[in-house]
Amino acid sequence: MSGTAVNQGKTRTAISPVREQDFPEWYQQVIKAAELAENSPVRGCMVIRPWGYGLWERMQKHLDQKIKDTGHDNAYFPLFIPLSFLEREAEHVEGFAKECAVVTHHRLEAKDGKLVPAGELEEPLVVRPTSETIVGDCFSRWVESHRDLPLKINQWANVVRWEMRPRLFLRTAEFLWQEGHTAHATEEEAKEETLMILELYRSFVEDVLAVPVIVGEKSPAERFPGAENTYSMEAMMQDRKALQMGTSHYLGQNFSKACKIQFTNKNGELEHAYTTSWGVTTRMIGSVIMVHGDDDGVRLPPRIAAKQVVILPVIPKEELREQVLAYAHKVAEEIRQSSFHGESVLVHVDDRDLRGGEKNWQWIKKGIPLRIEVGPRDMENDAVMLFRRDKAHKDRLSLKREELAQKVPEILQEMQDYYFRQAKAWRSEHIYEDITDLAELETFFTPKNSKKPEIHGGFVRAKWCGEAGTEEELDKLKLAIRCIPIEQSGTQGTCIITGKPATTDVIIAKSY
């Protein structure tokens, strides 16, 4: 076994600290060990390294197809938004003004031997925190008649929201995302779109990322600035905190009025369109780490791994190198012939000149689903040795070469299902329905009351009366209503905040 695993009391783990000791620090260390990303010299901006970017590319590929299949076209809008545009929707600018990167100059000039900003702009430009207003401006020109609707556009882009407490993938000043923007002739159609996208996201996140989510509507305090309704998916991390995985907004006529998106309806009357917007971001990568990771690193669900299988040639003597490498490539080629979810299985031969143990541990930390060792003995038996990331790292399975094309996709599917099941079981264990007032809620979320203070709390499912101002009581406890689940029990009860009669189920949790 390699020296890169360290001794943590009884068992050796590749990541230190382990999750139970210090979850936030474990998260940072996993990202470093798996070479997913790193902080850049620009405060709050991250560098996404190839292994992390590969995850994003897989996510893009899956989602882009779904977005196109549901009739949306990709387009690209400017990075910069004139300040006056942002101001058109009052709640919107209020929501984003505190975290905007502002461009004020368009060149640099030498002054006293130092370069300083020069060429001041007449109107400052904001680096897009989101694009409703600039897209709305285009829509106002593209839409004239009801025949131009629905207009369904998607953009893959970078956006910037100045973060005071940045954290890799979860909260970064710059992040990557897709943002959908649609305009419809009727309220009903726009609302349908909002929920259709929510379901598209849910199936993507659950089926591909293997992350179980609760879908629901946001309470008023948590709505997107300028939205009528905001829907989200909420996932539970292994520290039992909630992570919002993506949102879909019904914007009513707020932005169409602000941006003048008008159309002539079938009766020849001028009407404002009904719009939606929706997005998911590189933050999803953080969820994969925090939902599936273990004390040896990341564990990637096969469907989002940029490489699903790595072949590790074992070369005991230099004179066997060529033979073993040829065998490794032959095995790789055979596995590539098999398909997983309609695609060729993604196989990589790691022929780097590096100690076997070190190489092996690098791939464990990176969370590749399958490692396949091939050495002279395997060659003799026309076999390989297979290691699964969801099993103990010494567990091995000898397989005949001829079995691989069939077995590999089967095992990948098994792992995909197992990761989802495991995450769902974890979540079920930590959803609590027996907490009924604020005092109990406070006790429940106080670390010292937990056996494992580093990992405590969970999702509390409770009743809420919905009265204005009540959410502030949760805010004081650093808690929030994560969502009002679409699936409601329909039972009668009492509000966890006011004690008044209430029927609405909500999920309360700490969150990222």
Next chain:
Amino acid sequence: MSGTAVNQGKTRTAISPVREQDFPEWYQQVIKAAELAENSPVRGCMVIRPWGYGLWERMQKHLDQKIKDTGHDNAYFPLFIPLSFLEREAEHVEGFAKECAVVTHHRLEAKDGKLVPAGELEEPLVVRPTSETIVGDCFSRWVESHRDLPLKINQWANVVRWEMRPRLFLRTAEFLWQEGHTAHATEEEAKEETLMILELYRSFVEDVLAVPVIVGEKSPAERFPGAENTYSMEAMMQDRKALQMGTSHYLGQNFSKACKIQFTNKNGELEHAYTTSWGVTTRMIGSVIMVHGDDDGVRLPPRIAAKQVVILPVIPKEELREQVLAYAHKVAEEIRQSSFHGESVLVHVDDRDLRGGEKNWQWIKKGIPLRIEVGPRDMENDAVMLFRRDKAHKDRLSLKREELAQKVPEILQEMQDYYFRQAKAWRSEHIYEDITDLAELETFFTPKNSKKPEIHGGFVRAKWCGEAGTEEELDKLKLAIRCIPIEQSGTQGTCIITGKPATTDVIIAKSY
């Protein structure tokens, strides 16, 4: 015929003015008519509309595969670059300082009822005009030993260079591109990479965009700021001006010294790495328009068209609608079964409720390679009517349904080849080798000396002595050495600028 084609003297064309009347205005009108892009309210920033973005997605798909196949990994680096980073390489900052978007504040604040920039940054941030310095900073951390080399990274991103005279696709303040950055242990290997990429670009541009290019090295005055050698591809537009299609730079140790990219070589000594960078941009879309477009709009080479075939249902009576649409979808499905360059043919059924003539002309202007009409008569004959964008718009070919799967890919390939051949013939006609001094050069490039003042000049292939300062003489005539072609004749001659003996062949032209 539709009313959207206008009368231009003898022949009717969809675009007005025609190329010979006013080429720059024709270019703007084509982009508008084909719905490729538009100017945004942000000066110099464009909106890339779905039909234009579809071209970019096809370009990305082709290039991304080639870049990965040659061993490069995608990653993502920050949008913002600290001013101090840019200053690390003297020529580099000099080259970009005059056109930088500068972020100076990180929030907005209400002041006298107006929002103004607040939260001034300690150090201004520049929106990346290119990423050598920020990537170099990462490389300095990722590279320690010769075992970490070569390091071969690519990024797909937006960049900003403040343009005083913006022009859609060709010169925009924000544009999209890929930028490759590699580090190597030896000068030889880095130089090989630079030229390998140049060849990768050439084959992409010629085979996929059907744009013939001359590959060569840039003269010192035209080098990338900070590069030792810059190579480029130069294409001739239909107005005979040159467009630079992409560049590949050998950076020597300039950036590795500026960014401290050092490695321990096999002898245990510390050395600076040798780096390269290279990129192509959304400007390539401009070349496709200006090389292949005609007076009816764009003509898209099939390999980059986001849709290669559109099916246009002809519905003379409402009661036939369902039947015709079903037939149209059946035909579409059958064509999708056939493959073009390893991919399913991209077919779209346009079932919009719009007049047939208008619909037809929209697709002509958009340059889709094939239009297929299906109506009740075609159904009876189990046939379709096919129209090619490279033929007159009334030329039709009746095809049996059963022929389509074979014929469509054949015709697409014929068109791809034809567009390339036609562009190459145009270029050959306008390369001049008989101009031998500055006076002749000036005469040749003076519009009034041409029969068609709007379209004049060409590529002049001449000898150059290479002496410092000589390029300024061309600059006075608004000309430049576009490149020193890799393919040299090896003949003796006299320098077109100084009249001194010279052997180096250069291409001189006006350019975008």
